Amino acid sequence: MNIAQFRKLLATAAGRRELGIEMSSDEAAVILADDELTVDAHDAYERNSSAATLVEAENDSSLGASTSAAPRRWKGWMTAATVGIGVVLVVAIAATVSIGSATSAPQSHSAAKTGTHHAEPRKTAAAAADPCDKYSLKQAYDSCKSGDLTSADKMQSDYDNGTGTYAPTLPGVGSTLTNSGATITVTGAADASTVTWNNSYFRQGxxxxxxxxxxxxxGNKFFIVTATVTNSGTDSMDMTCSLPVEFKAVSANHQNFDPIDDLYNVKSNPECNHLLEPESSEPMTWVFEVPNDADIVGAYFYATFTTASQAQIFTFDKNYSITAGT
Known part of the structure; x- marks a missing residue:
């Protein structure tokens, strides 16, 4: 069945019955008003050779407060329409991706003792027909839901332009953080196809x-974080062999990556057993080998004699907030 035939059937109650799709006229109208959604619906119908699946989820005002019956974020949804009070029918045409728990409650920071951190989108995706969905900043989204569109627009503008009250203030590239005697200023963070490597048995220099x-x-790539490390403690530190600091990268999919081995072979890194004395600074590069499709959105570090719950966090993508979690 071509798309023109599918559109014609989807537009009428009799046609939808012929397709085997249980859907109201309003729901069908939302799909037909958007060519991309119509194509998605047609493709799903052709793939399944049966009616698109309707998934019902409890919801107080948006998918962000749904119960465990539905993931917090839908990937591949076609549309959604509110029916009655607190019920959302979602036409599911592809796999769903659940990010974090199914509820909107924040995760406990104490759960970080396992050494993992999560990268959470700043707001949960709402229904496709929700006009407030255009606001990526959670405060702006919440303001829109309350009916104050003027404030929502101002908050989102501040956030997008990096100015005003709601400008992102999360530490990232260029920021300096301290944890238990190690002060780190991140100077760069980016993907790389290679790393300059000392392949001889001779010391650098x-x-x-x-x-x-x-x-x-x-199938992998490198993600490289460059930094300046200052010893703000009272004892010397060997940054490449004794590893006084745990430094890890975090992906958008909650993956936590450790640096590659033998960091002293990375050009310009300190040699093994080189001691960084108190009140001294030196450049340091952490190299992570990650899958090609990994989206690294931040990194965190903490002294090895502390726990991940005390970690200092750098955020490289303002659309994510990295928090401790399991």
Whole structure:
């Protein structure tokens, strides 16, 4: 069945019965008003060779407060319409992706003792027909839901432009954070296809060392964080072998990555057993090997004699808020 035939059937109650789709006229109108949604619906119908699946979820005002019957974020949804009080019918045409728990309650920071951190979208996706869905800042979204569109527009504008009350203030590239005697200023964070690597047995700076552009394994990429480390404690630190600081990268899918081994072979990194004395600073590069599709949105660090719940967090993507969690 081509799309034109599908549209014609979807537009009438009799046609929808022929397709085997249980849907109101209003719901069908939302889909037919959007060519992309219509194509998605047609593709789903053709894939399944049966009616699109209607998934019912309890909801107080948006999918952000749904029960465990439905994930917090839908990927591949076609549309949604509020029916009655607190019920949302979602036409599901693809797999769903659940980010965090199904409720909107914040995760406990104490859960971070496992050493993992989560990257959560700043607001949960609402129904496709919800006009407030255009606001990515949670405060602006909430203001829109309360009916104050003027404040919502101002909050979102401040956030997008990096000015005003709601400008992002999360520490990121260029920020300095301290944890238990280690003060770190991140100077850069980006994907890389290779890393400059000392492949000789000679120390860096000896004049006899040689370097190669080391690639990651097939299917992977490097994510490189450059920084300046200052010893703000009372004892010396060996940054590449004793590892006084745990430094990890966090992906949008809640993955926590450790740096590659032998960081002392990364060009310009401190040598193994080199001691950074109190009140001294030196450059440091952390290299992470991650899957090609990993979206690294932040990093965190903490002294090895503390716990991840005390971690200091750098955020590289303002659309995510990295919090401790399991």
């Amino acid at each position: 000896s004049g006899n060392e040689t370097y190669i552009d080391k690639p990651p394994a097939a």
